[in-house]
Amino acid sequence: MSDATTPGFAQRIGYVFGRTLPASMADWVVDDLTGPGATRRYLTRILVPIIPVLCLFLLVPGPLWMGAAMMALLYIPLIYFTVALMYVFRRHRLIQHGLDPALADLDARRRAEADRLDYERRHGRA
Structure with missing residues (x-):
């Protein structure tokens, strides 16, 4: 991609902190939110930066396992809710950039269409 379509x-x-990119970068935004590796990027952007903050619990006086348990009490639900709200986040970011929110589940719709066509081909409806 050229410089006009790829963010510096x-x-x-x-963008990671929620700012909107110019309209010339719409294709990059769609690829970032729905392309290959989008789930990995989303989870990394949310789950990795919080680890140093959670490591502060290791400074609490007491056994090491206690600090680790306090970290886990916060980190495990964070993982759960981050995964659960992934679709909502994608739709929000697409709307924020003036794009069609239906692109958030484009891959799932393509798979469903392929499954439907395969079903109809195998059972004589095509």
């Missing part, structure tokens, strides 16, 4: 370093940092 400062724009990427702003």
